[in-house]
Amino acid sequence: MVLTDFTDKLVSITDLSNGKAGKICTDVTENHTEYVILRNNRPTAVIMSLDEYREVSEKARRLEKLLDEIETASLLKLAESRKNSATTSFEALVEEEGMTMEDVEALEAGVEIE
Numbered sequence: 001m002v003l004t005d006f007t008d009k010l011v012s013i014t015d016l017s018n019g020k021a022g023k024i025c026t027d028v029t030e031n032h033t034e035y036v037i038l039r040n041n042r043p044t045a046v047i048m049s050l051d052e053y054r055e056v057s058e059k060a061r062r063l064e065k066l067l068d069e070i071e072t073a074s075l076l077k078l079a080e081s082r083k084n085s086a087t088t089s090f091e092a093l094v095e096e097e098g099m100t101m102e103d104v105e106a107l108e109a110g111v112e113i114e
Contacts, residue, residue, distance in 0.1 A: 011047075012038045 011024060016037065027033045028049050037045040048056075088096075094104055 009033065009035050010038055010043075011035050012041075013044075 011020060016024070024035055024047060028035065028047055032049050032052055034052070035047040036043045037047060039045075091101065094101060
């Protein structure tokens with residue numbers, strides 16, 4: 001898409017309220033054209049056909065599912081790589097850091113999670 005094609009699809013809210021809404025809705029429905037709505041000369045919304053919106057939403061849902069699967073596979077691979085690694089208890093880690101469990105409890109008491 002060239003820049004002039006894109007700028008033709010920018011519509012101000014004022015233009016929408018001054019009678020362009022019907023023409024734009026017809027173009028969107030019949031030609032699957034997308035429009036960017038400007039408010040105070042800033043893009044604020046997009047008008048697209050319902051079919052296109054459903055298609056984009058479905059693709060986004062499928063992509064999110066795929067990304068979740070990739071993350072799960074990555075975490076499983078990491079867990080598998082660490083499976084036979086030596087582990088350290090929390091208490092031993094605290095001791096290695098030169099702290100006591102009382103120090104940790106005192107730190108915990110001072111932390112607020114909102």
